[in-house]
Amino acid sequence: MFGPRLDGERGVSLVPATAEHFKLQIRWVLQPEVGRFFGPRFGEMTEERQEDRFKKTGEDETQIMWTIAYQDEPVGWTGIFDIDWVRRDGESGIVIGRHDLFGRGIASEAVRLRTGFAWRELRLHRVHNWIALANRGSRRANEKSGYKQMGVYRKSFFRSGEWYDEWLGEAYPHTFPDQR
Amino acid sequence: MALGGTIRGKKTTLRLPAETDLDAYNRWMADMRLRRAHRVWHEPAMPATWKERLKETAKDKMGVLWSIEAAGQLVGLAAGNFWSVTESGFTIRQFVVDPGEWRKGYGFDAALALHRYLFDYLDLPRVGVEVRADNVAALRIGERLGYVEYARGHEVHYRDGGYVDEVQLFMGKDAWRERWGATEREYAPLAADATR
Numbered sequence: 435m436f437g438p439r440l441d442g443e444r445g446v447s448l449v450p451a452t453a454e455h456f457k458l459q460i461r462w463v464l465q466p467e468v469g470r471f472f473g474p475r476f477g478e479m480t481e482e483r484q485e486d487r488f489k490k491t492g493e494d495e496t497q498i499m500w501t502i503a504y505q506d507e508p509v510g511w512t513g514i515f516d517i518d519w520v521r522r523d524g525e526s527g528i529v530i531g532r533h534d535l536f537g538r539g540i541a542s543e544a545v546r547l548r549t550g551f552a553w554r555e556l557r558l559h560r561v562h563n564w565i566a567l568a569n570r571g572s573r574r575a576n577e578k579s580g581y582k583q584m585g586v587y588r589k590s591f592f593r594s595g596e597w598y599d600e601w602l603g604e605a606y607p608h609t610f611p612d613q614r
Numbered sequence: 615m616a617l618g619g620t621i622r623g624k625k626t627t628l629r630l631p632a633e634t635d636l637d638a639y640n641r642w643m644a645d646m647r648l649r650r651a652h653r654v655w656h657e658p659a660m661p662a663t664w665k666e667r668l669k670e671t672a673k674d675k676m677g678v679l680w681s682i683e684a685a686g687q688l689v690g691l692a693a694g695n696f697w698s699v700t701e702s703g704f705t706i707r708q709f710v711v712d713p714g715e716w717r718k719g720y721g722f723d724a725a726l727a728l729h730r731y732l733f734d735y736l737d738l739p740r741v742g743v744e745v746r747a748d749n750v751a752a753l754r755i756g757e758r759l760g761y762v763e764y765a766r767g768h769e770v771h772y773r774d775g776g777y778v779d780e781v782q783l784f785m786g787k788d789a790w791r792e793r794w795g796a797t798e799r800e801y802a803p804l805a806a807d808a809t810r
Contacts (some may be wrong), residue, residue, distance in 0.1 A: 474700045521772045559777075562767060585765020585782060591701060602765040602782070 462531025580609030623727030
């Protein structure tokens with residue numbers, strides 16, 4: 435499913451994704467700056483595949499996904515995936531695809547909007563995630579919205595001759611700053 | 615999920631699942647003792663639905679499903695998935711022993727055999743599993759095998775009117791070698807003249 439439009443601060447909004455946004459993801463994730471903490475930079479990267487993913491995402495009732503807009507331009511995506519509606523738990527994720535916009539607080543605002551929606555509208559009990567420990571920007575963005583460390587997975591993946599650890603975080607309604 | 619072949623333990627054997635196993639799978643997934651201990655693989659369903667699930671499972675390239683036998687009787691199932699083409703590893707998603715067969719040592723025996731296959735035969739560098747914090751039997755098996763905890767999720771699983779934590783466990787090939795490498799091998803070493 436796609437989430438509704440949520441307008442935040444500093445020109446950041448979460449908006450329902452479109453097929454065109456899904457096609458932009460190909461360009462974003464294949465760049466070294468974005469792929470460092472994300473994927474292997476190869477795959478079935480075709481527009482047809484993205485159209486299919488767009489349809490499947492829209493039909494999937496175990497996820498809520500948004501495109502992140504900055505000054506009304508699509509710049510990445512975020513969502514809560516694999517939601518278990520009995521446990522009321524899901525796994526969150528975020529990608530800022532426009533690496534020229536890193537460091538402007540876009541992820542922090544997107545995570546704040548997403549996390550507030552999880553508590554206020556979806557009535558989730560918990561959201562958790564995995565973030566590369568060295569991806570300080572993403573980790574900090576999540577911590578500002580109440581994510582706390584629940585563990586560290588050592589030597590998760592290998593890049594440029596170095597092992598990268600992963601930080602495991604979890605958040606609850608009572609850890610969200612706006613609800614403290 | 616693909617269907618797994620024969621892995622022999624001392625008391626148990628992991629083997630190719632068959633349609634005749636599906637009645638027992640369905641019974642286990644409806645058993646509240648098992649559901650309390652462990653997230654179920656699928657909800658109870660009609661026989662035709664289970665046949666369809668088995669067919670789909672056979673086609674999945676990243677996962678493997680085994681039935682577990684002891685003394686010629688079906689006593690459980692095991693299932694998990696490989697990580698990705700760029701990351702070698704395996705996550706155990708299901709490890710079920712029929713509640714009527716608990717406390718006979720089948721769980722540890724089958725788990726040891728499965729890990730021998732994963733580390734000694736497939737040469738995987740690491741295996742992971744997530745266990746409910748009150749599933750003492752599973753935690754004890756993990757500890758004996760050589761797993762270590764790397765994370766603990768709080769209030770993750772809901773059942774019986776309350777939440778229980780989840781323990782995330784990891785085992786690397788070094789731990790396997792240190793603890794089991796000398797005694798657990800799929801095959802005896804090659805003879806000195808084997809390649810002549």
